[in-house]
Amino acid sequence: MRLDKNIIWIGNKTEQLPILWYLLKWTVIGAVAGALIGSASALLLASLNWATDYRENNLWIIALLPLGGLAIGLMYHYLAGTAAKGNNFLIEEIRSSRNIIPFKMAPLVYIGTVLTHLFGGSAGREGTGVQMGGAIADFMSRLFKMHPYDRKIMIQIGIGAGFASIFGTPLAGAVFALEVIIVGRLRYDAILPVFLSAFFANLTCHAWGIAHTHYCISQTPDINIQTLLLVLAASILFGIAAMTFSRFIEIWGGLAKNIYHTLLCVLS
Numbered sequence: 001m002r003l004d005k006n007i008i009w010i011g012n013k014t015e016q017l018p019i020l021w022y023l024l025k026w027t028v029i030g031a032v033a034g035a036l037i038g039s040a041s042a043l044l045l046a047s048l049n050w051a052t053d054y055r056e057n058n059l060w061i062i063a064l065l066p067l068g069g070l071a072i073g074l075m076y077h078y079l080a081g082t083a084a085k086g087n088n089f090l091i092e093e094i095r096s097s098r099n100i101i102p103f104k105m106a107p108l109v110y111i112g113t114v115l116t117h118l119f120g121g122s123a124g125r126e127g128t129g130v131q132m133g134g135a136i137a138d139f140m141s142r143l144f145k146m147h148p149y150d151r152k153i154m155i156q157i158g159i160g161a162g163f164a165s166i167f168g169t170p171l172a173g174a175v176f177a178l179e180v181i182i183v184g185r186l187r188y189d190a191i192l193p194v195f196l197s198a199f200f201a202n203l204t205c206h207a208w209g210i211a212h213t214h215y216c217i218s219q220t221p222d223i224n225i226q227t228l229l230l231v232l233a234a235s236i237l238f239g240i241a242a243m244t245f246s247r248f249i250e251i252w253g254g255l256a257k258n259i260y261h262t263l264l265c266v267l268s
Contacts, residue, residue, distance in 0.1 A: 026193040033140055033154070034161050034200025037133040041165035041201065042208035044110055044128060051118040061119060068119035072112045080108055083135075087127055090134040090159060091180065094152050101138035101155070105131050125166050133162025133201075153190045156180075160194040161201035168205070168212030174198040 055061055076084050083089070083105035093101055109131045116123040137158025141151040156177045164173025174195045178187070205212075221227045 023192070027196060029140070029144075029154075030157065030193050030196030031200050033137055033157050034165075034197040034202075035204045036136050036140075037158060037161040037197070038165040038201035038204025039208065040106065040110075040132045040136060041129055041162065042205045042210045044113070044125070044132065045166070045205070045210045045212075046208075047110070047114045048117050048125070051114050055118055055120055065119040065121055068115050069121065072115055075108065075112065079104065083108055087130055090130065090155055093138070094155050094180075100142065101135055103135050103139045106135040126163060129162035129166030130159050131162070133158035133160075133165075137161070153187070153193055156187075156190050156194050157197040161197040164198035165201035165205040168202060170195075170198040170202040173202075 081102060081104075082099060083102050085092075086105075086109070089099075089101065089105075093099060109128050113123050113125070113128040115121075134155050135158070137154045138151070141154040146154060159180060160174045160177030162173070163176050164170040167173070174191075177194050177198070178190060
């Protein structure tokens with residue numbers, strides 16, 4: 001009987017070794033990825049602050065916005081390749097894992113975003129942070145020759161860490177990365193790596209002395225039936241607006257490509 005207990009105990013201990021290895025592996029990877037992506041986000045935020053200050057002190061530079069747009073367009077046309085797909089490329093790779101996310105996506109989107117802000121254009125930060133994070137994470141997966149299944153987790157790590165460090169919201173960044181593929185369905189084995197990398201990235205960004213913008217909400221509505229119904233109605237409208245926006249991007253994008261190819265045929 002005692003021998004049987006010892007055998008059972010040894011068996012349980014052996015079964016725990018893969019779990020221990022899983023925790024150690026993803027903790028180290030999450031820390032390294034978070035540090036690299038957080039540093040990249042810190043560089044981006046510092047550069048955007050410089051670009052904004054320079055533009056505000058030299059408003060004449062706004063007149064060069066068309067030239068800036070032309071430079072960015074030419075840069076992506078001749079250098080980007082598959083990196084021009086942006087965020088959609090990252091989502092495709094998490095789903096299929098067929099192509100390599102080129103590391104040049106990170107510097108290209110960084111340069112494009114900084115130039116856009118410098119000349120007074122309108123560009124968000126979340127797409128830049130996500131693309132930089134995804135490119136860095138996928139480079140790490142190739143460097144360590146990871147299995148395709150782990151590579152998908154690495155891309156999610158890049159998305160979460162990039163979003164988290166850009167806005168200083170590690171919890172939101174991690175949830176965004178976990179649900180960005182199929183809303184409502186989570187890959188449970190990716191929860192720990194994504195959360196760790198998001199928090200490490202945010203800490204690294206702060207360690208570089210970068211402060212995020214804080215918004216003060218002076219009043220909050222009471223939680224009652226009326227408020228819940230209003231939130232429900234607003235959520236439905238927001239969802240419809242997002243779906244409509246997404247569909248129109250596909251429509252106008254396809255139309256623009258058709259016009260572009262038609263012009264090429266006419267000019268040639």
